[in-house]
Amino acid sequence: MKIIVAIKQVPERDARIRIDSSGKWIALDDIEFRMNESDAYALEEALLLREAHGGEVIVLSAGPERVGQTIREALAKGADRGIHILSDSLASYDALGVARLMAAAIRDEAADLILTGLQSDDLGLGQTGVILAELLAIPHSSLILKIEKTDTGIRVLRELEDGWFQQIEMPTPALLTIQSGNTRLRYATLMGIKKAKTKELRSVEAASLGVDAVPSVTLDSVALPSRQKSTQMLTGSPAEAAAKLVEKLQQEVRVL
Amino acid sequence: MSTVLVFLEAKSDEPTRLSLEALAAGVRLAAETGSQLAAAMVGAASASGFAMLGGAAQIYAISHPLLARYTADGFTAAYAQLIAKLQPDFVLFPHSYEVRDFVPRLATRLTRVLLSDVIGFEVASGQVTADKVTFTRQLFQGKLNGHYRAASPAPVLASVQAGAFRADSPSATTATVETFTPELDAATIRTQPGEPFRAAAQTVDLGSAPLIVSVGRGIKDEANIAIVKELADALGAELAASRPICDAGWLPMERQVGSSGQTVAPKMYLAVGISGAIQHLVGMKASQCVIAINKDENAPIFEIADYGIVGDLFEVVPALTAAVRKAKG
Numbered sequence: 001m002k003i004i005v006a007i008k009q010v011p012e013r014d015a016r017i018r019i020d021s022s023g024k025w026i027a028l029d030d031i032e033f034r035m036n037e038s039d040a041y042a043l044e045e046a047l048l049l050r051e052a053h054g055g056e057v058i059v060l061s062a063g064p065e066r067v068g069q070t071i072r073e074a075l076a077k078g079a080d081r082g083i084h085i086l087s088d089s090l091a092s093y094d095a096l097g098v099a100r101l102m103a104a105a106i107r108d109e110a111a112d113l114i115l116t117g118l119q120s121d122d123l124g125l126g127q128t129g130v131i132l133a134e135l136l137a138i139p140h141s142s143l144i145l146k147i148e149k150t151d152t153g154i155r156v157l158r159e160l161e162d163g164w165f166q167q168i169e170m171p172t173p174a175l176l177t178i179q180s181g182n183t184r185l186r187y188a189t190l191m192g193i194k195k196a197k198t199k200e201l202r203s204v205e206a207a208s209l210g211v212d213a214v215p216s217v218t219l220d221s222v223a224l225p226s227r228q229k230s231t232q233m234l235t236g237s238p239a240e241a242a243a244k245l246v247e248k249l250q251q252e253v254r255v256l
Numbered sequence: 257m258s259t260v261l262v263f264l265e266a267k268s269d270e271p272t273r274l275s276l277e278a279l280a281a282g283v284r285l286a287a288e289t290g291s292q293l294a295a296a297m298v299g300a301a302s303a304s305g306f307a308m309l310g311g312a313a314q315i316y317a318i319s320h321p322l323l324a325r326y327t328a329d330g331f332t333a334a335y336a337q338l339i340a341k342l343q344p345d346f347v348l349f350p351h352s353y354e355v356r357d358f359v360p361r362l363a364t365r366l367t368r369v370l371l372s373d374v375i376g377f378e379v380a381s382g383q384v385t386a387d388k389v390t391f392t393r394q395l396f397q398g399k400l401n402g403h404y405r406a407a408s409p410a411p412v413l414a415s416v417q418a419g420a421f422r423a424d425s426p427s428a429t430t431a432t433v434e435t436f437t438p439e440l441d442a443a444t445i446r447t448q449p450g451e452p453f454r455a456a457a458q459t460v461d462l463g464s465a466p467l468i469v470s471v472g473r474g475i476k477d478e479a480n481i482a483i484v485k486e487l488a489d490a491l492g493a494e495l496a497a498s499r500p501i502c503d504a505g506w507l508p509m510e511r512q513v514g515s516s517g518q519t520v521a522p523k524m525y526l527a528v529g530i531s532g533a534i535q536h537l538v539g540m541k542a543s544q545c546v547i548a549i550n551k552d553e554n555a556p557i558f559e560i561a562d563y564g565i566v567g568d569l570f571e572v573v574p575a576l577t578a579a580v581r582k583a584k585g
Contacts, residue, residue, distance in 0.1 A: 017399045095369050118356075123395060124396075127372060142356060166453070168448065217368075217405065231564045233566065239575045
């Protein structure tokens with residue numbers, strides 16, 4: 001099985017959110033980056049499938065130079081090679097534009113399966129994978145927890161709302177967006193980190209892929225959300241704040 | 257005259273609550289842009305659920321045997337055909353798991369991008385065209401709002417977040433229900449969906465618990481769950497968690513609150529180390545009293561909390577447990 005895993009590098013989850021001077025994005029100067037969480041689960045599923053059925057796992061990511069670190073991390077965990085779509089201005093593409101770059105970069109690979117996380121932790125669009133499936137004219141399914149190989153393709157377990165699930169069968173090639181939590185993520189071993197340095201990482205300039213960058217939607221500005229409720233903040237030392245809360249629980253919430 | 261088209265979802269022939277919220281968003285958008293409102297839902301025109309779509313000028317019952325069970329290919333083709341027929345300026349959807357699954361594909365077929373999970377919109381005054389409406393959606397798990405605008409001609413596609421608009425009480429409508437039969441070919445539907453099923457029977461009914469103490473990612477390690485359990489025990493509360501805790505196997509899945517877990521509305525919901533991503537908030541925001549303990553004063557959970565303590569949970573929680581025990585004698 002030849003599997004492509006599309007991963008995104010995103011600001012670390014606890015990163016301090018400050019709006020930059022353009023008012024269109026956050027200041028990135030002192031931010032640490034990491035692999036998007038659900039993409040890490042997609043990578044894990046791909047590595048498990050390769051261990052069970054053989055084949056190759058190729059990591060695909062787009063963005064500036066620093067994205068190379070996240071691809072190397074995936075290679076250290078066991079992916080075989082990487083493709084980096086180099087762009088310093090990825091934000092000027094919308095989700096359709098990014099998916100078009102990805103489609104152009106991988107079309108010749110003719111993979112059996114393309115996996116990606118269901119949603120990014122920064123933009124949270126939850127669309128790029130599904131758009132990519134349409135561009136490549138292959139079937140897809142989203143919010144996938146399990147993948148099994150069958151004689152004719154794959155059988156997947158899809159999460160529905162409110163604790164319901166569903167099995168879906170489909171032919172390959174196919175694209176799946178992976179929900180987090182079905183497996184434990186592996187760590188890169190020292191040997192893996194060492195090996196990753198010699199694995200193939202091919203860079204492709206975004207501009208060379210012949211994709212129209214004119215977006216159909218634009219992010220005009222960002223703002224910190226306003227509070228919907230007036231929250232009473234209980235201040236002081238931990239003991240003082242705890243004492244104030246107990247008083248509220250007794251006198252106002254009346255649960256003590 | 258421009259058209260706002262709202263696609264709704266039905267369960268047992270009745271529109272879902274989230275669909276009625278999307279319809280409410282459509283009613284407002286149509287009023288503010290001077291558009292007519294149309295609604296569409298998969299089902300037979302005779303189904304009683306269509307009577308609940310008050311406010312829509314025109315209602316379409318999308319009917320075809322190949323739509324009996326949801327598939328991305330079938331729904332994409334059917335919706336694309338109705339959009340081609342009606343040429344709407346705006347198309348709204350409920351941001352459900354189904355919509356997340358196929359509407360990005362539908363939008364791509366129209367060379368558009370879905371504005372997903374929007375929490376509001378603002379219509380610029382004056383000449384109203386599709387690109388004059390600003391849609392707001394959340395970024396960074398709710399820590400930041402982004403204001404988006406269409407840069408291409410109509411239609412603009414947007415899905416509406418659960419709870420962002422108040423569903424109007426269903427009213428009888430005088431609008432006619434018209435059957436729309438798309439042309440579908442079984443060979444173009446590539447996925448074979450199985451019957452939906454529920455996992456193991458739930459033994460913890462968080463839905464009926466009057467008091468809930470819930471723990472999130474801020475707890476850092478499985479061993480630390482014990483301090484939150486002690487607080488829950490001191491209060492006589494059920495212990496619950498956000499998704500990452502259950503994903504990690506630190507608490508069983510049946511204790512998960514949120515869009516993929518249980519929906520609760522207790523008298524008191526105390527969130528410990530939970531930042532408040534929307535997937536969690538939709539499962540608990542109907543709670544009568546929300547209390548949040550978090551080290552990040554900007555965590556979205558504080559936006560819906562009645563009481564908040566900004567601090568290190570490893571100091572605050574034991575102090576609170578001691579104070580509760582003392583108060584109970």
